[in-house]
Amino acid sequence: MSTSAPRLAMVAGETSGDLLAGLLLGGMKSRWPELTAQGIGGPKMAAQGFEAWWPHDKLAVHGFNMEVLRRFREIWTIRRRLGDRLLADKPDLFIGVDAPDFNLGLEARLKAEGVKTVHFVSPSIWAWRGGRIHKIHRSVDHMLCLFPFEPQIYQNAGIAASYVGHPLADTIPLEVPRAAARQKLGLADGVPLLAVLPGSRRGEISHIAPVFLQTVASLARQRPDLRFVLPVVPGLRELVEPLVHAHAPDAPLTLLDGQSHEALAACDVTLIASGTATLEAALFKRPMVIAYQLSPMSWQIMKRMGYLPWVGLPNILARDFVVPERLQHDANPTQLAADVLAWLDDPARCASVQQRFLDMHHLLRRDTARAASDAIAQVLEAR
Structure with missing residues (x-):
């Protein structure tokens, strides 16, 4: 191994994993300009020179439903073939970015054959499926944790772990560029705006977007001055447009090509699906309503496995219901x-939650790329 040009393998699933992995790659390439990385990833990683053998969206599934069962063989085959390829020409290090159901099994196989493994983004063992700590112990040499309470959990289980902060806290400015975002979206300062974010995967959009758009139609009738934007992940416009025509054909709703950060910076409130995007919304200091729907089977499984009263990352970090969560029939x-109108009609409440989110932003801002690179360097040197 050349310490100046390590050869890495990486796997990131879905849009959020690609975003995090792209930020991590950027930090590592600042430390090791000649670094090479290959595996499964998306456009954010490709922009950092990553070579994708399979696209990241091959791993995107929603809940515990027939979609998962239908795609199990395809995903299992990809993991087996990737493992074979990596063991035939071993990298200096494997980094699994989120996607624990895919990555932990692959990491266990690689670690057993002498490949050092790092996992970036702790699975939510503090929220549900805590028994995975044993599998993580077999799979992971070092865990990179996004939240400050996580490393102690792993250290208690004999797993090396580092708190590296959240890379989004480094890239999203402490002071929200609201005026610039509104100008970019063609909105005047006084126009109230709701950002609608129903998720980034086909499965969750199919479940959640209809009720979000029905909410948009209701709000448009109640508040004619209210405007709406819905960022659409590239490649999914053909899925979203028919849903808009079916559920909110007359609402003043603009579909954006990506631009989720501009939408969050510009909006007054966001209606948002549970997931990484809720943390992005908190870092943009936006009041929000978190909602989520799963198939009945997936919902029953989640309820049995869950430990915490919260599902949204802002509430989990605050250990409090600072923003409303509406799940299943409540959504x-x-x-x-x-819930949206309650935020729009209560400026004092909005100001209070924005201050809490600013404190959260400071807590998570740790120059993640450098901290993660420092931890990765220790693993490489130990090799």
């Missing part, structure tokens, strides 16, 4: 519209 247009 209906009447309730969601009422």
Whole structure:
């Protein structure tokens, strides 16, 4: 191994994993300009010179439903073939970015054959499926944790771990560029705006976007001055447009090509699906209504495995219901519209939650790329 040009393998699934992995790669390439990385990834990683053998969206599934069962063989085959390829020509290090159901099994195989493994983004063992700590012990040489309470959990289990902060906290400015974002979206300062973010995967959009758009239609009738933007992940416009025509054909809604950060910076409130995007919304200091729907089977499994009263990352970090969460049957247009209006009609409450989110931003801002690179360098040197 050349310490100036390590050869890495990486796997990132879905849009959020690609975003995190792209930020991590950028930091590592600042330290090791000749670094090479290959595996499974998306456009953010490709922009950093990553060579994708399979696209990241091959790993995107939603819940515990027939979609997972239908795609199990395809995903299992990809993991086996990737493992074979990596063991035939071993990298200096493997980094699994999120996607624990895919990555932990691959990491266990690689680690057993002498490949050092790092996992970036702790699985939520503190929230559900805590028994995975044993599998993580077999799979991971070093865990990179996004949240400050996580490393102690791993250290207690004999797993090396580092708190590296959240890379989004480094890239999103402490002071929200609201005026610039509104100008970019063609919005005047006084126009109230709701950002609608129903997720980035086909499965979750199919489940959640209809009720979000029904909420938009209801709000448009109640508040004619309210405007709406919905960022669409590249490649999914053909899925979203028919849903808009079916559920909110007359609402003043603009579909954006990506631009989720501009939408969050510009909006007054966001209606948002549970996931990484809720943390992005918190870092943009946006009042939000978190909602999520799963298939009935997936919902029952999640309820049995869950430990915490919160599902949204901002609430988990705050250890409090600082923003409303509406799940399953509670995620209906009447309730969601009422929650959005409650934020719009209470400036003092909005200011209070924005201050809490600013404190959260400071806590998570740790120059993640450098901290993660320092931890990765220790693993490489130990090799």
